[in-house]
Amino acid sequence: MSLSREAYRALEDIVGPENISEEPAILDGYCFVWANEAMFDDRFSARPLAVVLPESIEQVQGIVRVCNRFNIQFRAHSSGWSCPALSSKESFLSIDMRRMDRIVAIDAKNKYAVVESYVSMQKLFLQTMKVGLRPHTIGCGPSGGILASATSNFGCGNTSASSDFGGRVPLGVEWVLPDGEILRLGTLGTGSGWFSGDGPGPSLRGIMRGYGGATGGLGVITRAAVKLTPWYGPPALKASGKPNIYDIEIPENFQINVAAFPDRDQLTDFFVLVVEEAIAFALHRSPAASLAILSTSSGDDFWQMVSASPPEVAEAMKFIGVLMMDAGSPREMQYRYDLLQKIMERTEAMNFPMGPDMMGPVFRNLVTGQGQQRVFNITTGFLTAAVNEESWDSVKLLGQRVAEELYAKYEAEGKIAITGENPWFAPLGDSFAHTESVVSYDQFDPESIKAVREILAEADIKLPQWHLAVGGAEGCLSFDEASEKAAAPYCLDFLGYEKKIKKAFDPNLVSESSFYVKP
Amino acid sequence: MALKDFEKDMMRDSRCSYCKVIPHVMMTDTRFIDVCPSVARFNFHGFSAGGRMVAGLSLLRNRIEYTDGFLDMIFQCQMDGACDVSCKIDRDLEPLQVMQELRIKCIEDGQLIAGHMPVLEGLRKEDNMLQRKKADRGKWADGLDIKELAGGKAEVLFHAGCRYSFDEELWPTVKTGINILKEAGVDAAIMGKDEACCGGRAYEMGYEAELIKYADHNIQAWKTAGVKTIVTPCSCCYQTFKVLYDKIGKKPEIEIYHFTEYLDKLIKEGTLKLKKKVPIKVTYHDPCHLGRLSEPWIHWSGKEIKVAGQMIVHDPAKKYRRGAEGVYDIPRDILKAIPGLNLVEMYRIREYAWCCGSGGGVKEAYPEFALWTAAERLKEAKDVGADALVSACGWCKRNFTDAVKETGKKIEVYDIVDLVQEAL
Ligand code: SF4
Numbered sequence: 055m056s057l058s059r060e061a062y063r064a065l066e067d068i069v070g071p072e073n074i075s076e077e078p079a080i081l082d083g084y085c086f087v088w089a090n091e092a093m094f095d096d097r098f099s100a101r102p103l104a105v106v107l108p109e110s111i112e113q114v115q116g117i118v119r120v121c122n123r124f125n126i127q128f129r130a131h132s133s134g135w136s137c138p139a140l141s142s143k144e145s146f147l148s149i150d151m152r153r154m155d156r157i158v159a160i161d162a163k164n165k166y167a168v169v170e171s172y173v174s175m176q177k178l179f180l181q182t183m184k185v186g187l188r189p190h191t192i193g194c195g196p197s198g199g200i201l202a203s204a205t206s207n208f209g210c211g212n213t214s215a216s217s218d219f220g221g222r223v224p225l226g227v228e229w230v231l232p233d234g235e236i237l238r239l240g241t242l243g244t245g246s247g248w249f250s251g252d253g254p255g256p257s258l259r260g261i262m263r264g265y266g267g268a269t270g271g272l273g274v275i276t277r278a279a280v281k282l283t284p285w286y287g288p289p290a291l292k293a294s295g296k297p298n299i300y301d302i303e304i305p306e307n308f309q310i311n312v313a314a315f316p317d318r319d320q321l322t323d324f325f326v327l328v329v330e331e332a333i334a335f336a337l338h339r340s341p342a343a344s345l346a347i348l349s350t351s352s353g354d355d356f357w358q359m360v361s362a363s364p365p366e367v368a369e370a371m372k373f374i375g376v377l378m379m380d381a382g383s384p385r386e387m388q389y390r391y392d393l394l395q396k397i398m399e400r401t402e403a404m405n406f407p408m409g410p411d412m413m414g415p416v417f418r419n420l421v422t423g424q425g426q427q428r429v430f431n432i433t434t435g436f437l438t439a440a441v442n443e444e445s446w447d448s449v450k451l452l453g454q455r456v457a458e459e460l461y462a463k464y465e466a467e468g469k470i471a472i473t474g475e476n477p478w479f480a481p482l483g484d485s486f487a488h489t490e491s492v493v494s495y496d497q498f499d500p501e502s503i504k505a506v507r508e509i510l511a512e513a514d515i516k517l518p519q520w521h522l523a524v525g526g527a528e529g530c531l532s533f534d535e536a537s538e539k540a541a542a543p544y545c546l547d548f549l550g551y552e553k554k555i556k557k558a559f560d561p562n563l564v565s566e567s568s569f570y571v572k573p
Numbered sequence: 574m575a576l577k578d579f580e581k582d583m584m585r586d587s588r589c590s591y592c593k594v595i596p597h598v599m600m601t602d603t604r605f606i607d608v609c610p611s612v613a614r615f616n617f618h619g620f621s622a623g624g625r626m627v628a629g630l631s632l633l634r635n636r637i638e639y640t641d642g643f644l645d646m647i648f649q650c651q652m653d654g655a656c657d658v659s660c661k662i663d664r665d666l667e668p669l670q671v672m673q674e675l676r677i678k679c680i681e682d683g684q685l686i687a688g689h690m691p692v693l694e695g696l697r698k699e700d701n702m703l704q705r706k707k708a709d710r711g712k713w714a715d716g717l718d719i720k721e722l723a724g725g726k727a728e729v730l731f732h733a734g735c736r737y738s739f740d741e742e743l744w745p746t747v748k749t750g751i752n753i754l755k756e757a758g759v760d761a762a763i764m765g766k767d768e769a770c771c772g773g774r775a776y777e778m779g780y781e782a783e784l785i786k787y788a789d790h791n792i793q794a795w796k797t798a799g800v801k802t803i804v805t806p807c808s809c810c811y812q813t814f815k816v817l818y819d820k821i822g823k824k825p826e827i828e829i830y831h832f833t834e835y836l837d838k839l840i841k842e843g844t845l846k847l848k849k850k851v852p853i854k855v856t857y858h859d860p861c862h863l864g865r866l867s868e869p870w871i872h873w874s875g876k877e878i879k880v881a882g883q884m885i886v887h888d889p890a891k892k893y894r895r896g897a898e899g900v901y902d903i904p905r906d907i908l909k910a911i912p913g914l915n916l917v918e919m920y921r922i923r924e925y926a927w928c929c930g931s932g933g934g935v936k937e938a939y940p941e942f943a944l945w946t947a948a949e950r951l952k953e954a955k956d957v958g959a960d961a962l963v964s965a966c967g968w969c970k971r972n973f974t975d976a977v978k979e980t981g982k983k984i985e986v987y988d989i990v991d992l993v994q995e996a997l
Contacts, residue, residue: 075617077642082631083618088587097584098636107616133590134618140588152616157603176597177606196597197590293598296897297924298662300598352665354890357880422597424663427589431665432884434585465882472882496883497584 061124068116073107099141102148109153119234129566132199138269138569187282190217207267219482225279232560248279271570313403318450335380339479342371353431433494453477469505583630592622592656605920622656622668652933658896676779688938711765720762727762734807736967773813778934806832808863808966847996850913856959859926860966865896896924929969947976961985
């Protein structure tokens with residue numbers, strides 16, 4: 055499939071010849087991303103028709119209008135680090151937002167920043183640190199697009215307990231609708247600035263992103279204001295030493311605690327109490343192995359550390375919570391510390407002592423999100439097979455049931471990595487939570503990939519039956535609506551509403567929608 | 574090794590784009606966050622290490638064919654290795670090696686870059702990268718009181734390299750180098766017209782046979798002359814002798830020094846005394862080949878094994894070159910030892926240094942891109958308030974000097990040797 059020459063010229067006229075490409079080698083960089091092989095038959099999904107690099111909202115609008123005129127499917131992305139950004143069974147026009155990389159404004163007084171589509175979490179954070187603020191973190195890591203996570207994906211990370219998750223982050227939004235009209239949401243819609251997403255002015259956040267994000271299926275967000283949270287650390291992080299384990303100075307007003315619990319109930323209580331008392335900068339449950347991954351320099355070093363560790367250690371660390379507290383003053387830190395001691399006592403927590411070798415990398419990860427993708431070094435492929443939002447109980451139930459009822463069989467057959475119960479859990483704001491359970495596999499092993507596909511399909515069916523989640527890989531509803539259909543009997547007819555929204559906003563059905571909803 | 578041998582690395586690329594920027598903990602200013610000139614200039618993902626990993630896989634799988642656009646995408650890159658360091662902050666992958674093997678494959682398949690051809694022809698005929706007569710190679714040393722080996726013997730050999738040998742504007746630097754060695758009582762010699770190219774820059778352009786040829790030739794010549802120590806002011810030659818010859822299994826049994834290392838030794842021994850004040854505010858540019866690319870080669874042979882079901886580890890465990898062991902402190906120590914000199918650092922330094930723009934055959938085939946890259950560095954140097962940019966490689970100095978002329982930026986460009994001379 056290719057663009058007609060007329061359509062190509064129309065796009066070229068908008069972005070200029072340097073910023074459009076049909077070169078196959080370049081296009082292949084836009085249909086290759088981790089986990090593709092688990093959803094498609096290959097590391098590559100369908101090659102895009104072309105790639106364009108707009109640099110302004112006018113250019114984006116022009117591109118979208120051309121797509122409507124020539125009936126071309128399009129999808130925009132920022133970093134492009136996920137299947138919903140790049141992948142599809144059918145070719146479409148890929149809009150790479152890389153040239154829209156400006157931090158438009160940081161309003162320190164009102165605690166928000168206005169960013170263009172490509173601005174990464176790292177880039178924004180580096181700037182906001184200088185004025186004592188921070189954006190919400192993105193689980194995938196520092197190169198993830200801050201706007202994408204706020205407006206188009208679920209958007210959560212280590213600090214979601216304090217900085218909230220993507221859905222609560224966007225304020226004023228500038229949105230090129232699928233038909234090429236420009237819609238400005240919140241206060242921006244009445245010319246009152248960027249400070250509110252809910253007006254005076256149109257409040258369509260629920261439609262624009264809903265809960266999980268439309269993942270590119272509803273036009274292109276070109277600019278958005280995102281809320282910021284206080285940062286009590288220094289204006290820049292201080293790292294020294296050698297790559298890839300740098301020594302990092304942990305600021306005095308930050309404190310990391312890793313606590314091990316006797317059982318799932320105590321672990322859950324710990325999370326509830328910490329969130330109630332609002333003492334967390336970052337809070338999550340993760341497998342103990344993740345601490346080893348962060349603090350070793352390679353997959354081989356990780357394995358040496360883990361395999362040398364006595365089984366009792368692994369058992370004692372089956373249920374752990376990682377908490378980092380920050381404070382604006384020593385007195386506040388003391389207050390938080392005292393509270394934490396009481397919570398730990400009540401939940402029978404045991405403090406897991408960490409040396410500086412582990413502390414630095416864990417701090418770096420909690421603050422910047424960097425380090426997560428080291429998991430690829432030992433498993434080569436991994437994918438979130440089960441995601442749950444909302445339920446606090448999922449902290450104890452989801453990981454366990456997924457491990458026992460979905461993974462165990464395949465682990466016994468050696469088809470996936472033996473990780474056991476390995477949920478990553480993080481509270482979101484003050485009242486609900488996100489849990490995901492990853493499956494690790496070998497990208498080169500067809501049997502391993504087949505097992506992952508079976509697990510995904512089973513998860514789609516079983517999670518709603520367990521009343522634990524709507525399934526779907528990578529926190530988006532799964533490709534081909536399998537998970538939505540399986541969940542439909544247990545939920546309101548959300549699929550029907552999504553289809554109506556899609557039709558109303560995208561009359562020509564050109565905004566590529568594989569990871570959102572089928573029209 | 575061949576491209577095929579890196580298929581798993583290419584498959585395992587996650588497309589995280591870490592290779593495009595400097596990691597958060599090592600960066601303070603978002604204006605200088607880019608680490609890869611190629612993707613910073615051309616923007617499409619294909620111009621990053623990650624994009625080239627994908628392209629390598631596509632080529633192996635016959636998904637793509639050779640086109641001019643593809644070749645430009647592969648060769649509009651300085652092979653500076655910054656992407657490799659940024660990728661390896663979290664990954665155990667070898668993007669730079671993939672890019673090297675991709676170039677080698679292109680050349681083996683007859684896909685030649687027009688801008689490289691005259692250089693390669695010159696190299697094959699005259700043993701240098703500047704398309705000049707071999708017979709003129711030693712001219713830079715005319716009038717110097719220096720032993721020129723002509724079948725004779727010497728323990729310490731000063732290897733000027735192609736750039737310093739033929740670029741008249743750079744001759745003062747090498748002449749100074751020789752004078753410093755003489756003043757320090759080092760009995761050094763040069764090879765003069767018999768000196769040959771190291772082969773490193775041709776290798777970066779994808780010409781592996783040239784690297785092998787010059788490794789064999791040079792090692793034999795050094796052996797015959799009884800050379801025990803080589804001192805070179807050229808960072809590219811230094812990296813080639815120290816790292817690339819080892820990589821291809823031809824590690825010379827000779828001590829290899831970059832001139833800064835030798836200077837540092839002389840200063841720290843007290844043989845060389847820096848007495849005169851040089852009141853200037855400078856910033857130091859880490860040459861890629863002296864910095865991250867000069868990290869010693871790590872040989873590994875073994876196999877992948879599966880543990881815990883589908884986890885993959887290496888037997889024996891594999892170690893990675895992550896840019897940690899380059900020469901970073903020595904040039905800074907020298908500059909700090911110069912009385913009156915004020916050294917200020919740029920944002921992108923050491924293993925994350927921004928390239929000068931001239932490497933990987935870019936200066937030869939894509940001169941505008943080379944100058945654009947250098948101009949970005951000049952901006953950074955000006956931003957930290959430096960009056961001068963100091964480097965330790967002739968290729969860097971040449972490209973920065975050209976960019977100063979081109980952009981009209983008010984900044985001096987020095988080789989570190991020039992400043993040492995002023996302080997003596
Ligand atoms: S080369 Fe490394 S850093 Fe770049 S996209 Fe691939 S995995 Fe990520």
